[in-house]
Amino acid sequence: MEEHMRFAWAMIFCIAIAPVYADYYSNTVTPSSKVEKVTHLRFFLHDILGGENPGAVVIARANLTKKDDSVLPFGSLVAIDDPLRVGPEPTSKIIGNAQGLYLSSSQDPSKFTIVLYADFAFTSGKFNGSSFSVFSRNPVTEADREVAIVGGRGKFRMARGFAKIKTSYFNATTGDAILEYKVTLYHY
Structure with missing residues (x-):
């Protein structure tokens, strides 16, 4: 019993003298004096699923029990x-590219909706090397819709904002689409 008590006191002593490293996580930094900027962008995303060099590829499709003849039935991952x-x-x-994933998330084919996660990177012009990220629900069948911008890098560091999307072209047979993006970014 005495041996167990010595061991217990030794453990308590070791824990009591253990260094505390919480200072790293409690360090408060005063934000820089940089002024938040607002940038408006307008461009067209060409989402092509067919042809010799598609920009979008179905990588998973749900095993559905009901018949769904749409190009991207519920549960399709692109x-x-x-x-x-x-x-x-x-x-x-071409001024850049959007890389990422979207998931067909509506069980009602008449209300085709996707959840989009993509990084919109610019490869030319004054925003070359900068990008912003979208992670949002996109109700594709609505004429005008809005998605959330949740981050960025380069000149769009710490970006937040929204993008208004309008379908410029859509082919229901192939799933090909050309989308107009009008983006409002708040960044430093």
Whole structure:
């Protein structure tokens, strides 16, 4: 019994003298004097599922028991590397790309909705090397819709904001779409 008591006191002593490293996590930093900026962007995302060099590829599809003939039935997961262009024409200048995933999240095919996670990166112009991230629900069948911007890097560091999306072109047979993005970013 005495041996157990010595061991218990030794453990209490070791715990009591253990150094505290909480200072690292409690360090308060005064924000810099940088002024928050607002940037407005307009571009077109070309989401092409077919052809020789698609920008979007279905990587998983749910095993549904009911018949659903849509291009992207409920539960379909799509990986994207879509070009961002200055216009809706397939030959317009590429200014960046959107890389990420979207999931077909509506069980009602008449209300096609996706959940989008993508990084919109710019590869030319004054925002070259900068990007912003979207993680939001996107009700595709609505004429005008809005998605949330949840972060950024480069010139868009700590970005937040929203993007208004309007479908410029959609092919229900192939799933190909050209989407106009009007983006409002708040960043430092």
